Amino acid sequence: MEIKNRRNFLKKAALAPLCLSFGTNSWPIIPDSTNEVAPNATSKIKLSLNAWSYNVPLYKHINGESGGMSLFDLLEECAKLDFDAVDPTGYFFPGYPEVPKTKFVNDFKRRAFQLGLDISGTGIRNDFANSNKEERHADIELAKRWIEAAAEMGAPVLRVFAGQRPEGYSWDDTAVWMADALGECAAHGEKFGVLIGVQNHGGMLKSADEVLKVLDMVSSDWLGAIVDTGYFLTDDPYSDIARVIPKAVNWQVKSLLSDRRGGPIDLQKLVAIIRASHYRGYLPIEALPILGKEEEFDAYTQVPELLGKLRKALR
Template sequence: MAKLIFLPRLTGFILLSLFLSFSACKQKADKAEKMEPSNGTAMASQEPFFKLSLAEWSLHQKFQAEGGDPFQFAEIAKANGFEGLEYVSQLYSKQIETLGFDKVIDSLKTMSEKHGMQNVLIMVDGEGELASLDEAERDQAVENHKKWVDAAATLGCHAIRVNTFGTNDPEQWIPAVTDGLQKLATYAATKNIEVLCENHGWLSSDAPVLMKAITAVNMDNVGTLPDFGNWCIKRNQGERWGACEEVYPDKYEGIKMMLPKATAVSAKSYDFDENGNETTLDYPRIIKLVKDAGYTGFIGVEYEGTRLSELEGIKATKDLLLRSAKDLE
């Protein structure tokens, strides 16, 4: 009788153990299946092929006309979903005059660290003509830029963006700008800083001529910063800014020519239609050019329109960039 009682209990215990083991295995399998979409590969596919930075010029109305505090730049960029910062030197003119150059740079570094932002580059304006036909004037411009090279190194940026004004005669401009860039880049190399030329008016917006100059410079730390806009090569009465008289004929080909030497890219925007597309620039076409070139660095959002507010324009540009990249997947 004892055996008759023991065997069913033993059998029941075995069956219960098998059932519990099966249930545990099934729960693990179910859990793994649910977690699969969140693995590293799936997460990576949701990210764009580039990183997002904010060009401070997008906020120039706030910091200039409205008297806002440019030391808030890192905080604003962080709040709007950016990872990197692209500074504009002229937006700190008053602060430099009041506080001193070094204090301003130290403050920018403190703010970027506070908000966990990466400093990408400094867009340098108003420091003289690197392509002046007068060598003494050209050399002075080189000297004026050196403090911004030092500032970029202090902030942890990889580059400064320079202007290349001086003359609009290609035959004279190429040797002049080659000399200016070589002298500045020689100093910048000692600080591990790149010197970048943007299509930013005059002959810098004539892509074939610009690339001839970059080739002539022939230095590893001299490259380009293709801007989606900025293709005016001649303005009214020879002005640097204002009404445009002549535009480079194929901006997409211009961007393509500049990309092989690019270590930064600027996503310029002016206005958007009801579908969120830029009204003057084919963003999907440009983003494909950038991806096909193998570029994976920062793309800086630079809204320059007037219809939308600066923050609205920044968001619209950022959204269009991300959508254009996703459509390429």
């Protein structure tokens, strides 16, 4: 499947004059007359695992502690749970923030292929809202190196953050240099066939309005949204999710809403929104601990539970 064609289709899906209603809420799909219609298309979803779900055992492995999980162990776990794909976050590769060695990437790709797993994306830590120009430039260069690493490992999307609005600067002022950074990354991504997905993760991007405004400022076919279902910090996160889907290049479907304070996600409602949008692509999931109960969280039980609930909702 051509990533660019899929992304263009997501834009085209907005042509249908559709309004979703759940209870008293409704979310219109806004038409875009500049795109052609793809006839008879339906939603197609492939389930992926975001590696952060297992961050505790993954970090234990990196630190040489007992009870750890390597990225290769993660592949085995994904195969056991019958995921379609895996999203291996960059933090868990040896030597991060440096890019992994070619041999490691090739061995990882080979094992994923043997287990029938796609690589749906990867991600880095960065702060494009940083007011320090030199530090912001360093993060752009980091993203560029990982764009090339993503291409090498066959990951179609590199996930990046926007960053926190610095004290003393307005949202609009910060958005200008943030958009410049995203645009530079998108241009580099185009050279290597890797989409840049900016994730709403608090800070500068807490709502659909903010996400869509930044994407419009860049206006690149190689930049889209990572729809983080757990970080729309608004009164109605489902409305924000529905509005951003036409720009989605990947997801983080989290077990909890609103920065873990909004309770469990309603997967039936989420799936209905996704189906109606005609989204086609990966849905990486991320199981999270409830705030204050981190020590009770066990990824080996929570991930299969979230996956099972999502599969049930999809049926």
